[in-house]
Amino acid sequence: MTEFANLTPQQLALLQQVRTFADDVVAPAAPEWDRNRAFGRDAIGAAAKLGLTGLQVPVAMGGLGHSFSCKAQVTDIVAGADFGFAMSLINTQNVAYKLSRDASPEVAQRYIPALLSGDRLGSTALTEPHAGSDFAAITTLATPNVDGWSVTGKKAWIINTVASDIMVLYAQTEAGSGGAGIAAFLIDGTRDGFVRSDRFEMTAQHTIGAGGFELRDYQIRHDELLQPAGEAFKVALRDINGARIYVAAMCCGMVDAALQVAANYGRNRKTFGRRLGEHQGWRWTLGEADVDLSAARQMVGHASGMIDRNEDAQFAAAKTKIFATRMAERHLPALAQLMGAEGLQDKHPFGRHLIGARIAGFVDGSTEMLLERLTGTYAREAKR
Ligand SMILES: Cc1cc2nc3c(=O)[nH]c(=O)nc-3n(C[C@H](O)[C@H](O)[C@H](O)COP(=O)(O)OP(=O)(O)OC[C@H]3O[C@@H](n4cnc5c(N)ncnc54)[C@H](O)[C@@H]3O)c2cc1C
Incomplete structure (x- = not known):
């Protein structure tokens, strides 16, 4: 998780609770969900009790009224335990938030409570x-x-x-x-x-x-x-900037989790009479991942702040998602390699997270579409 200057003490306390929820509820269940091809429906209720289904929903409507930056940090932590569950959870919160912002008071009142309680899910x-x-x-x-x-x-x-x-x-x-x-x-x-x-x-x-x-x-x-x-098309394109940033945050969460698992393994596993972490060629892979992870989190923090300030985050969001997705696609296999055969056991997150990173490359704007968006002005200039 990034050190965030723009989070309140209340939000930082919530992140501690989210960490406990991710460690105690999501991470232990995730391998079983994967084995059984299950949808983590039951854990949504526990997330709802923490208020995560209404993170950005105004307090007057029963939510927590937190900032986009806070949401990005929540997704980082939860995706470190399971990307799919984090996406599921945040999509329900997004519908509740959109209704609080854009629906008539009657429609908002009719649907938001069931989303906040986790009784109904949103898409x-x-x-x-x-x-x-x-x-x-x-x-x-x-x-x-x-x-x-x-x-x-x-x-x-x-x-x-x-x-x-x-x-x-x-x-x-x-x-x-x-x-x-x-x-x-x-x-x-x-x-x-x-x-x-x-x-x-x-x-x-x-x-x-x-x-x-x-x-x-x-x-x-x-x-x-x-x-x-x-109006709808423009609003969808604006809202999707936020989605790109939290998908990037999720990539950070997955790489961080993989980094922790691999680093921990290197403290215990011995080859040639030394711990893995003592072999320079082994531990540099951790360093490479750490460098890119820090850069990706800086980008997430910067772009999140733009959303909080209602600034145009179009290009910052696109760059952040491209960088973070590629960072995850590069480092997750490298970190898995550090584990040897052990990394293939499904109690470890490498396989799940790798597919998570693949999905991140498509949802809310594929890498190619984002590059198109970023380079659109070059195309227009070249055409003149
Ligand atoms: C797990 C998952 C969950 C999803 N959840 C949602 C959801 O909740 N709501 C929702 O509305 N959608 C959702 N999507 C859909 C997602 O937004 C689309 O997959 C994405 O927009 C890409 O569309 P496509 O898969 O049809 O690929 P296509 O549009 O068919 O493109 C195929 C490939 O070609 C590339 N490509 C396409 N056009 C160009 C071009 N002009 N130049 C260069 N390359 C190009 C694309 O980047 C992609 O790699 C989800 C997708 C996945 C995989």
Whole structure:
């Protein structure tokens, strides 16, 4: 965890509780969840008791009202125990926060309490079977009618969908109009017209609960519009900057956990009459990881502060996520190598974290899309 100048004593105390929760609840359960291809539903209740499902939700609405920087630190710690669980947890909190910010008071009051208590889970659904990176190409269509909108379409690769039923849905309102026609709505998965698909059977990280759903003439009420066409796309792009930063923080948490496990192993395991940590060629790998981890955490801290101050974090978030994802993809295998065969035992996090780092390379903007974003001005200048 980074030394944060911008966290309050109250937030630092919460991080201590989160550390205990990650060490005592998430880390011991994670290998079992992985073995059983399970979704860590039960632990969400324990996280909710700490307030983690409402980290950024204002106190007046039952949340903790903490800053984005605090959230980034929470995700760092929890992902060190299990990336998929951290993603699951934070996606429920994100829906609660979005409703507190963007929904009508009636809709907020109807759904936020169940998200805060962990009784219901939340998801944010942009991606469709044919449209991932090209978000503006989504075709789920919301057609206006007298009661609101009727929606038809399919969503894919949505976190928590194995169990969630409070969704933020992005849908097209005018076929072929790209980003300008996209609006954001609240969807209640207990209502008619919502059909959950089978979950995606992944190599690991089942705790992320990724799956899809279909909307078949699902009826949205007038007050369930969160952002109209013209606004929703811009808000989604702004919110995704925060997501990129906390995904980067999660990469830091995973590398830190792997570093601790490997360093500890090197204190005990002996080869050629000496402890592993005494072999220079062995321990330099720890140093290499530590250097990049410190740099990634500085970037997370810097970009998080920009979100807290409501500054445009677009480029800082993109750079932070690219750097942190690559840092994890580089150092997790190197740290696993330090463990010899021992690192393959699933009580250690290396295998799970490696898949976590792979997922981090796609969610909330793939590395390629972020590079596109960063280099867009070069392309425009070259075209002139
Ligand atoms: C575990 C998991 C959880 C997810 N959770 C959610 C969620 O909760 N909500 C949600 O809406 N989505 C979610 N996603 C979807 C995620 O946002 C998409 O996977 C991502 O946007 C990439 O889309 P794609 O997988 O369809 O790849 P594609 O868009 O098909 O791209 C395939 C590859 O080509 C690259 N590529 C595409 N276009 C270009 C280009 N112009 N130049 C260079 N390279 C290019 C991409 O970077 C990628 O590597 C999740 C995905 C995963 C794996």
